[in-house]
Amino acid sequence: MASSDRSVGWLRTNQGVAACLVVAMLALLGYLLSQDWVYQQQRDGFRLGFFTMVSALVMLVCVGFTLIGKQKDQATPEMARMRGSDWLRGITALLTMLVYYVLAWDAHFSQDWVRSILDVIPFTGDFLIWTVVFLTMGMALLGVRPITSAITAGVIVSFVIFGLFLLIGIDLPQSVIGQLLGTSAA
């Protein structure tokens, strides 16, 4: 159900969000029009950028309708509730996931600087250790109390996930604990 509360800032209304999206869409269209592959014609007479351009134009039209449509002054309840700090919280959570992945899988995305950092951190590429750390920290930061409950849940869930994936036959990164238990998958 949409809200048309006047206390909601313009930027959070359908019109405000759509205005931002129009700018993004125009930038995208400008970028696409500057690309050679868009105009490249194939033997069947089909231009390689046909569907890409159609999709970008439809996106622009849809965003345009949202900008001027009947519901333009309304804001979704979620959008009305969201603050800048909430977006920041979401992005922080994503970055935390990325750090977890990099540490647990010893992933460096072909970047030397990431590799050099990983080289000085102990236990990189150890799935179990980093999963326990991530889950425990995640639960504690989100408010699980007492901390011992978060630690217990983190340890148990990590081992269950590790065992489950091992059972299915999906390789997870090598683990010191896994080696000790003789169950390491990789």
Added chain:
Amino acid sequence: MINVDALYDAIELVFTWHTLMWIAIGVTIGVGVGAMPGLTATTGIALMLPLTFTMDQAAALGLLIGLYKGAIYGGSISAISFATPGTSEAAATVFDGHKLMTRGKGKKALLIALYASVTADFLSDVITILIAPMLALVALKFGPSERFWLMVLAVCLLGALSGSHFAKGMLSAAMGLFIGTIGADPVSSIPRNTFDLWWLGEGIHLIPLVVGIFAMGAMLEKIVEMSTVKQKVQRLGGTVKGLFSMGGEGLSFREYLSCWKEMSIGLGVGTFVGMLPGLGSTVGAFLSYGIAKQASPEKKIGTGKIEGVAAAEAGNNATVGPTLVPLLAFGIPGSAVAALIGAALMLQGATPGPRMFELFPTVIYSLFLILILGNFFNLGIGRVFAFVYAKLGELPPQVLVPIVMGMAVIGAYSYANNEWDVLVMLVFGIIGLFMRTFRIPEAPLIITFLLAPQAEENLRRGLLINEGDWVATLMNSPLAIGLAIAVVALTYISTRMRISERMTEIADDAEAAEAEAKAEKTS
């Protein structure tokens, strides 16, 4: 015409301990996923999808279909126990289910929810098995241009019926098409739309896309909710504990039979709604509940009657099988879950569509058998473990969120052991959060993403046949012209009559129901 050899092969494949175990696991996880507020069938299937590529076809289908069936039923457990529907599909169940619970008849409510779900699900599966092959025969007569227009029509229908805003539905579909064009083109394999990033050369993989949009996006929304909405954990432990005690009031066979009318309404409405792209089980449940209420005013549905629970649960579970009809008959998924099951079939090397009945009859028969068998597992597991699942509804999101996020990372990576997939998944996580916040439906994005290569192949095949003549390609038969007119008419009607808003009003009753039940509980 039944392919007897393929049917025997399918029976041999499905009736193995291995496959039966995965159906049981799927239903077990599914009921749990449904019972936990914040997790939906789509999130559960998105998380499990990466695991299926190491399995054989029957096991993979068993896991996913079992999970789907279980999750649709599982939502009713927390709807009845806590007035908090585990999934939006179960929101209509709150009206009567929770009132029964507060009167000490929770066991009766849970049992009628289970039996109505399984009855309607089973019968709608039979209808699916009868209808899908017939429609596939019709679809086989379609040429490239008819198939192309059918896909465009399905996308327009999805835009019109998903979400509260036609433009937002179509925006989602256009996003899916745009993402679908990233990477090598499906005909000549020339890289395009890669933003000069070498790792996008292969395109966006489906797994990181769906895991990001559905699982990571949903969890990020939960994190934001936790900071904006004060969480009140209300425990009904004492009441829940009494649910399956020996003294609890059960459900007699006579009471079950007395709900035949509501279950029939649920079956009819759910089956029809399930087959239409874009509507889904939430609309099925509310429509069925509304019709049942009007059809029998003397039963006073809405005041805590088992008939109300039966109508809502039959209405949502009856969509489970029929939602696969457009996928199997035309290769066009009608819902996000159907798209994910279609993706699982593609991962197994069987592209869904009318030719699947000829090329992969064993897979089709296995799918049909699993659809039917899943109901028996749902019945057994739901009946025995409903109390345990009711406790799952109390699991705080603070515990759930990090676990699902961790699973999302593992799933995104495990599919192709590609580190860039994790990055892609995280990017789509934030896009998913934005879509949820701005109420852009996710299903059209995924479905159009899956259809994009097929649409391009069909259009280009038509262009090759017609030597590059676009008019001859797009309008080469009365059916193609008819479908094109239908696309224009649907778009016009959707924008003028605001169909999507009206359909969403039905689904929005979910929020009203929840709020009403909570207010009642507080008072």
